[in-house]
Amino acid sequence: MISRPTVFLVDDDIAVTRAISSLVTMMQLRVLTFASAEAVLSIGAEEFKNDGCLVLDIRLPGMSGLELQKSLRERACELPVIIISGHADVPLAVEAMSRGALTVLEKPFGLETMKQTILQAIELDHQRRERARERDLVRERLNNLTPREQEVLALIPLGLTNKEIAAQLHLTLRAIEDRRSRLMRRLGVRSIAELLLLVQQAKAA
């Protein structure tokens, strides 16, 4: 299901929340607003399945923005985080950045800045998800190989020749050549370079 990207807005000030949600709505994006960090954690995980980003006021009642950032990460939710900060919160903002926030917007910020930042965050999230999707596909293809093919595949990246592989697996050269061409066909790659790239992709975290 393809749905519009969602902006999760966490701010305890109603006026600021209203202003930013109007802006987000104007950008044809979906907006969910929360008055506290705890409220964000109370929603279901499926809400985080679409592209999106988190806009977070650094000063919140109860759980702080920094703690929310951490809790979300623990739940494997890797939405890009945009921090809104007051002038006085520079040290907090620095810490937020070091914990992986995408950027810090200092109040007062202009409409254009906010827009660009949100678009950039959503684009980032989109790319990240794309990469993850590709990686999952590659992994699936690799997992679909037979155990025998996988045996051979594990040895190819080590730079062994077919002869050496045959020796190591106690098989004939002919059998190795067979398996090798079969697995390359099944993975849809035409050269060793492409094959290695695929393996690399699957390994990426």
Place this chain on the structure above:
Amino acid sequence: MTKLLTSRPAVSARRLTEKSTLVVVLFLATLNFVIDALVPLGVAGGVPYVVVILVALRSNSARFVYCVAALCSVLTIVDIAISPGPGTTEWWKVIVNRCLALFVIWVTAILGRQRNLAAEAQRRHLADLAHLSRTKTAECLAGSLAHELNQPLVAIALQAEIASELFAAIEATSSAPEGGLLKGSLKEITEQSHRASMIVRALRDLVRRAPSERQLTEVNTLIQDCVRLIQPAAREADVELRLQMEDGLPLVEVDRIQIQQVILNLLQNAVDALVMSNVDERLINIASRSSLAHSPTREIVVEVTDTGPGLMAEQRERLFEAFSSTKPHGLGLGLNISRSIIEAHGGNLTLINDGGCAGVKQFGTRFAFNLPC
């Protein structure tokens, strides 16, 4: 000391008391001299000059006190010449009597001066503390104001820009001549609210003080100082203060004045809560301890507990907000300031809800803060 008394009314009031002190001193000295001159020398007539010295000690001037002591000494000696004679007493006893009188006069003068000096030092310390507290209040007031005003200002600016964009979309279809004016006025709203934000920020930067001075400190000493300061108010309100301090706590590196201000604020709130309520048991428990042994970071915890009526749910929610107070004339900054101080020290100031505390069976409100060491 004169530096503290800078306003004019205070100076003139002081002159008045000095003047009246001088009159009383001269009157008493003359009176004693006349009586001493009329009675035989055998009577130790010099000793009552002590009263004159005690009156002279009302003045804060050391020179004045010692001049009066010298005058009394001269009068004591002069009296030997004009008195009607030694009476039935031998001359050596007369001399011993006079010497004793001189001794008592000077001991009184010197000890009295020392006591005055100590009282002065104490008063000055309190004045300094009060001044620092005011400075900090102004700083936090500006800080809170800046934060509170910034929120609506951000909203105004954003909404004006949004309105401007929405208008641009409408403008494409219709062509009213007022369009340019409306755009201009929306732009003005945005710019002016940004300007207001800047002004508020400048105000806060202006008031902000130099970074606080931190030194290694024993928390228990700070607590004792604060208890001493709050004691008069507590006694007046019939509130008992109980101390539960753990010995041998590690030192913490803090701004002493600021932490004292936090403790004083908590104690003052507790006293106020007990005064406003009519509970029978009026007790404030102040406890200090180090964190549990298995905790990864060492820290010191300070708790202030009172037996007052406690806080209602809605009060608890707004507890640390600036400008929210449960007191009729409260500014609503005390806990806000205290929390920012403790957070600046790397700790937390929180309201504790659970029951059970050694020393206080049932409690109304308990605050705790921790300081890493």
